Amino acid sequence: MTQTVREDEVTSEDELFDQSEVAADYLEGLLDVLDSDGDIDELVVGDRPQVEIVGDGLEKLVGQKGQTLEALQELARLAVYRKIGEHSRLMLDIGGYRANRRKKLAELAKKTAAKVIEQDRVVKLDPMGAFERKCVHDVINATDGVESESEGAEPHRRVVVKPA
Template sequence: MNYITVSGKTVEEAVAKAILELQTTKEQLSYRVLSEPQKGFLGIFGSKPAKIEARVLPDSVELAQTFLQTTVSLMGQETMITKTESNQRILFQLTEGNDAGRLIGKRGQTLESLEYLTNLVCNRGEQKYKRIELDIGDYRERRKQTLEQLALRVADKVTTQKKPLSLEPMNALERKIVHETLKSVKRVETKSEGSGVNRHIIVLYKG
């Protein structure tokens, strides 16, 4: 993006002018001081104003979307990305291309990795964290329903056998779905064990 050059009696005044001219905010303004103000003879003759070079910082969400589109293309996938924002939630919905399974990966691991990297790009240098979620072909909802059904089946086995059962390793969001699903189920309780990619849920019999 092109810079503009702005002058003012002080650097602060030049910054204020740049904000007005670029129709932006101080947080979104990037500038560097080209010259400090100088007082002339008797404070009048030969005085020089402050001069800055300024531009508007690119939108972090747009940068993240561009990064995601480029990364997906490099993976050999042709897909469109639709952005929706509601209640401070930013969702990038990827259309199902020629091989959606490759973008999702085993148990959604590839999709999780893409989401993690996209959030890193979005929040690099940002003061206020922005959370971006990725989905493709409503995979998230289908996975949620699968986990809920799995959790209930395992809970039924635990109450029948009166023995704890372990579930496969899951990410934090998926573990939360299982915990929430079984929270109101009588005679069972859940806990997480392990660390990193091996962290998993154990369903216990309460009696």
């Protein structure tokens, strides 16, 4: 599903916070059904609503390679859409998974950039989800001497890092 946002459709911080509250309410109900404990924090980070679930024993909500987390994020976005009538760019993190993954991906991107610069050759990374690709692109774009692009189709889409 793609969403087109016009520049004149700026969402206020209050509207973004409302989105995170709707998502948090939905996820709280889901945690009750699953009989899982976790504290839910509602935030606005940059121009995105965010919900963080923190606590112990949340691994089952993250799943293998974050697949369950991604599914829960989409369900939370759908809950926001049903309640507010607008598509949301809500970001969900559970047990700090995304924050930890972002750090690891930043390290990978830095090592890859150094390799590309040192060897003056293109490096293709393993396929990644959209969140992971964005983390890598952000680091590469902030590094002199290299550039990146995504190639392929989901679920085999990957980041390609090239000399600039």
